[in-house]
Amino acid sequence: MNRCEVLIVGAGPTGLVLALWLSKLGVKVRIIDRTASPGTTSRALAVQARTLELYRQLDLTSAVLEQGHRVPAANLWVKGEAAARLPFSAIGADLTPYPFLHIYPQDEHEQLLIERLRGFGVEVERQTELLGFNQDEGGVSAQLRHADGLQAQCEAAYLAGCDGARSTVRKALGIGFPGGTYQQVFYVADVQAQGPALNGELHVDLDEADFLAVFPLAGSGRARLIGTVRDERAEHPDKLRFEDVSQRAIEHLKVQVQQVNWFSTYRVHHRVAEQFSQQRAFLLGDAAHVHSPAGGQGMNTGIGDAINLAWKLTSVLRGQAEDSLLDTFEIERSAFARRLVATTDQVFNFITADGRLAGLLRTRLAPRLFPRVVALKSAREFLFRTVSQIGINYRDMPLSVGSAGHVHGGDRMPWVADDGRDNYSTLTRVRWQVQVYGAVGADLVQWCGTRGIPVEVFNWSEAHEAAGLMRDAVYLLRPDSYVALAWSNAGAEVLEQYFAERGLTGR
Known part of the structure; x- marks a missing residue:
């Protein structure tokens, strides 16, 4: 031990x-x-x-999906009225097997x-x-x-x-x-409630004075409320109760709280x-x-x-x-x-900034611009990739080499489900592997075979091209499934050089 x-x-x-x-x-x-024991309150969601x-x-995904709650859309409210709705499935259906926010x-x-x-x-x-x-x-x-x-x-x-x-x-x-602490105080409350914002979707109210987000939890009428505490009440947050927080944003979202199961306050830090x-x-x-x-x-x-x-x-x-x-x-x-x-600093400052101008930006400009922005396919995809973290990449770093099609070394491998075959099905193995979409050379297959590196070959299709992949290119994937090397018509010598230069065996 x-x-x-x-x-x-x-x-x-x-x-x-x-x-x-x-x-x-x-x-x-x-x-x-x-x-002495694991936490009993639902902090991160x-x-x-x-x-x-x-x-x-880790064979964890099915269990997480079965036990949690899928959030299909986010809704923006302004002054008591629903101003915009963003359905996640309409954005991410071709990007990931999981085009939703999961609570x-x-x-x-x-x-x-x-x-x-x-x-x-x-x-x-x-x-x-x-x-x-x-x-x-x-x-x-x-x-x-x-x-x-x-x-x-x-x-x-x-x-x-x-x-x-x-x-x-x-x-x-x-x-x-280094970093700092924001002056704003937030409260978090797990509640039993009813109202139009308790429909299983995410709801956010942008108010001139208050901010409130309603996150759905599994079970009818259960939700997590996250809001701001302002005025003199923020001076002693440790003494606050739910009854003390402003009801303005709660009323705007038409949330009728029946029972408070947990309540706490906190300040937000930003440090690296x-x-x-x-x-x-x-x-x-x-x-x-x-x-x-x-x-x-x-x-x-x-x-x-x-x-x-x-x-x-x-x-x-x-x-x-x-x-x-x-x-x-x-x-x-x-x-x-x-x-x-x-990035989160910028978003946080926008939703919590005080003052008349900040309030006008949130309540007048944002509701008008947001629907127009999300109407653009590129903007919707950017938002989804950023929040869902499928946009994380390690480009231009020591383990990342080359490009083929729109895929670079360091990228997350694009997800493609074509003719019933999901190219992520092989990524359950925690090991180096190669994927080829089209034809693969015999020397590369032999080289990989001597090192125990699987080679997965997919029949080329329009779906692969649409995802940004290149026909006959070689994609070497790391054990964490990120692309290590992307190379058109790569032979065994390219992989040999990649591993040798980095002191890796690939086994």
Whole structure:
């Protein structure tokens, strides 16, 4: 119990997904958390399409879909009237198997991950605190304190800090966490209610003074309300009750609250760690980046961190890659985190800004422009790709090479379902693989065969061309299903060079 390959600190969704992915790949992990039990309140809600795609590798997607609630559309309200409706399926039907926003509360999400982790014989070690750690070329030596007060050493090859915005791991590493805190105070309430905004869709009210979003939960009349607290009430948010918050936006959305099941207030932070790794220690999730909840990106981004790191750690631990592969974790994920914080900052500032001009922009200009913007196919797709995270890419980074058609190295592989064959069906395997749409050379098939790299060949069709793929091109996919190399008419020598230059075996 005192030795493992990866010690994971923090058992939120990020830490649990990392533990699960590593366990599936045969890596010995320990996962500790200072809390006595998992959370019981539904904090993060949204599971985005890209997360659902990646969850297929863990056979999690079906369970998440069965237990959550699909949100088919978003609605914009202004001054008590519905101003615009954006149906997700009309935008993303040709882009992903999951063209919707999926609501799956974090407490239920964590329980599912914990149960699946137990299937690998791994239990979260509760009431276990990281006191400190030392690291050198040989590994990490961590000092732990258990619930009974006894201290123990844990030896590990690597340490993953998934321990939230107040991360002990980050502080021990001395890594800065620059950014700030917005002055606005928000409230969140899980309620039983009725009214037109309780129809299973997402509803947002843009008011001159207040902001309110209504997120549907599974079950009739259940919803999550997220709104702003303004005026002098925001000075002491810890003393507020639901009855104290402004009813203006609630009345605008015609929400009739019957029962409040949970209520809390919070401030929003925006910070990105100066480094995501140092020697053998890594920062993931809120330990590395926190930002506005606009767009439901936070939990999904942490899960993306975990998936990115898991296959790289495994490759190095199993001698299938040089240590330098681990440097690409920070390169890829920190770039995305900084873009995300900047984007959510802009959205957040728009919906919460005070003043007459800001109010006019929200209540008069936005309702007129929004329907016109979403009427454009390119604009709808951009919005969906951004929020669903299917637009995340690692272009122009060390593991990304070439282009073929509209697909570049570092891109998410376009999803195509043609003649009953889904090209994502092979991506359930966590390994390097090649996809070719058309004809493939015998030398490439032979080279891949000697290294155990599967080659999937699809009959060329108009659907593939429409998705941006190139006929007969070779697409090398990483174990996390992102495109590593895209090359027209590539032979074995191209793949040989790719792996050799990066110190990878491909096995």
